[in-house]
Structures are given as structure tokens and as C-alpha cells.
Amino acid sequence: MTRATVLYFASLRDAAGIASEVVDSDAVDLAALYTQLRARHGFKLERDRLRVAVDATFATWQDKLREGSEIAFIPPVSGG
Amino acid sequence: MTRATVLYFASLRDAAGIASEVVDSDAVDLAALYTQLRARHGFKLERDRLRVAVDATFATWQDKLREGSEIAFIPPVSGG
């Protein structure tokens, strides 16, 4: 099991009801982690509409979970 | 003869040494008037590099001189 912090923003945060949580997961990569958390929180957003970041840097879905890392799922942005 | 006021700007004013003058001219049109005044003041600018205005409205070189009108020869502009 790998322990990581997950941050939620915008509609993901509303759906999860929390801004962040610490998870212990056996997900092989970030894609699998999103699948697990999507099932847990009932996220409506498909993975291909999101980007993913690790420790405040954009990452790829195939990246492995790193112990102690901070993971964020990035919904479509709407700044400006 | 037609009497009109002529305004000079920028390099034309420097060459004429005056900002305006009242002229009595028999020029058939504004093109002919410029030819006369160019000869008098030694303007270097060819007519096709200028525009002409009458009473603060752009005019054409074929327009006749109108008594009492205010004529300006417009050198290439360089605002902005």
C-alpha cells in the first residue's frame, strides 16, 4: 500500500465533500487511483476530461503512486 | 482669382516658414494650387505623397478652389 495526499478542487471537491484526504492505495498508477476514488466519491467526470498533478507539477496517468506525494486531479479549468 | 486660406503642417510648415497664409490663386483645382505653392515655397514632397483637405474634411485633388475655404496639404502622418 502506498500512502499519499489527494487534493480536490471545484466540482470534485463538491462531490467528495472534502478538500483533501490521505489515502492508502494499492493502485498501480494514477489512472487506477482515480478509478478507485471515483467509485468511492461518485465523481461524474470521466478521467479523459481531467489532468493529474503530483507535488504541484503536471504528471501522466501512467505515473506510479509515490509514498508521501501530493496528488491533484485537475478538472477542466475556467479562469480568465 | 479665388481667395483661400492654406494651412501648412510638419515639414511643409518648416519649408514655408509659416503655419498658414491667405492666397489669391487662379488654379483650376487643388492639384494646380499645390503645384503653384510648391514652386513658391520649394516643397520637396511630391503631390502623390500628400492628401488634401478642405474645411477640415478630406477632399480630392480634382476639387475646385472654393472662395473662403481653408485648405490643408497633409504630409504622410506619423502619429501613434
Place this chain on the structure above:
Amino acid sequence: MDAARFQLAATPFDVATLRAGLLDPGVGAYASFEGWVRQHNDGRPVRGLRYEAYAALAATEGERILQQALQEFDILDARCTHRTGDLVVGELAVWVGVTAAHRAPAFAACRFVIDEVKARVPIWKHERYRGGQTTWLP
């Protein structure tokens, strides 16, 4: 080190001050863009909105966009400040300022920066409508 070129502002910020930071005797052209909160969006009457950011990532991604602009266009400087928090109709949401010797690259880089900020920087808009409904955009 200078202040970061990309900034998040949790409170109203002053454009005149940001513009003054770009003054330089080599500048001939200053192009700027501002986004203001409109009273309507897609036909719905907007009462106000909230911008939420993933601040750490927004800072690095915003900075990356401005560095890209400096590399790809013949400009002297490029900066951007984006509001977070609650805004009402008419408030300033985002400012982009670009300086250059000449106007063509200033305009092009200014457009590039706002387009990229809207597309890439992790900031989300939550609109409040008359009647009480709210929604995350897009």
C-alpha cells in the same frame, strides 16, 4: 529575484501599479488585456462569482506561460495577475500586460498569454446567479 511575473491576488488589485512595473525606456508598445465579471453569461443573469485556484500549480504553470511568451515573441516583458475569491459584477478578474518595442508582438503575446492562462492554469470559476443557483464552469 524580482516579483514573480504571474501572481494570484486574493483581494482587488491595482492595474496602474502593475503597469508601472513595466515602465522601461526601451518600450514603445504596451498591450494589455483585462477580464471583467459580466452580468450575464450564456444568457443567465450573474450575481457574482468565485475563483478557486490550485495555487502552487497555478503559480508554476502561469510562470511557464509567461516564459514561453518571452521566448516566442519579440517582447520586453509579460506579466499576469489573476484574482481568486469572491467577485461581484464589474470587478477585475484577470490582467495581462505585455511590453515590446513594437506593437505587433505586444498584441500577439498578450493574446497568447490570456489564451494559455484560460486553457492551462488551474483556476476554476464558480458562478452565482440571480435566483440562488450556482455552478462550476465550464
Place this chain on the structure above:
Amino acid sequence: MDAARFQLAATPFDVATLRAGLLDPGVGAYASFEGWVRQHNDGRPVRGLRYEAYAALAATEGERILQQALQEFDILDARCTHRTGDLVVGELAVWVGVTAAHRAPAFAACRFVIDEVKARVPIWKHERYRGGQTTWLP
């Protein structure tokens, strides 16, 4: 009648005031352009310059350009103020401000206005160089 959209200013003018004149709850995008006096032009060190205008014609031609912008682009307003008289390096020479619901027409109209002003409005620039020479441009 409102103040004219195109103005000549014989003394330094304040951009913040002009921008404030464009505030409107329908505005989502504000694009602006400013020309500042550069210390070099075509490689020559500039000490300052003087703008001279044929004021009556500049006013009507400037107004015509702004009306054209309002007709040709999906914008809410467009204004321009141009300095006359003596300016030093760093001073503001011209300002264009355009408001719209969306950014694409705001940028396009702002670019249109400054291009047309430079091409059509009877204003002439007289540059003074270090060393004392002067010249009319272009």
C-alpha cells in the same frame, strides 16, 4: 452628447480615468494599447519628441475610425486619446481602449484602431536626438 470617443490631449493624460469611462456591467473583455516614447528609434538615441496635429481634421478622422470599429467588430465601446506637444522618453503618446463581451473582438478592434490612427489621423511626430538634430517622421 457624451465626450468624443477620440480626443487630443495637449498635456499628460490619465489612463485610469479613461479606462473607468468604459466600465459597464456588460463588459467581459477590455483590451488596451498604449504607445510610449522609446529612447531609440531606428538606432538613433531619442531625447524626446513633439506631436503636432491638424486638430479639426484629426478629431473627425479619429472619430470616424472609432465608429468604423463599432460597426465592424462585436464590441461595446472603443476610445482613443492621442497626445500633442512635447514629450520625453517614457511618456505616454497614445492610448486605445476597447470593451466587448468577449476577448477576440476586443483584441481585433483594438489593433484595428491603432493601425488606422497611425495610418490616417493627421498627426506628425518630430523627433529630437541626442546631439541636437531633429527630424519629421516618416
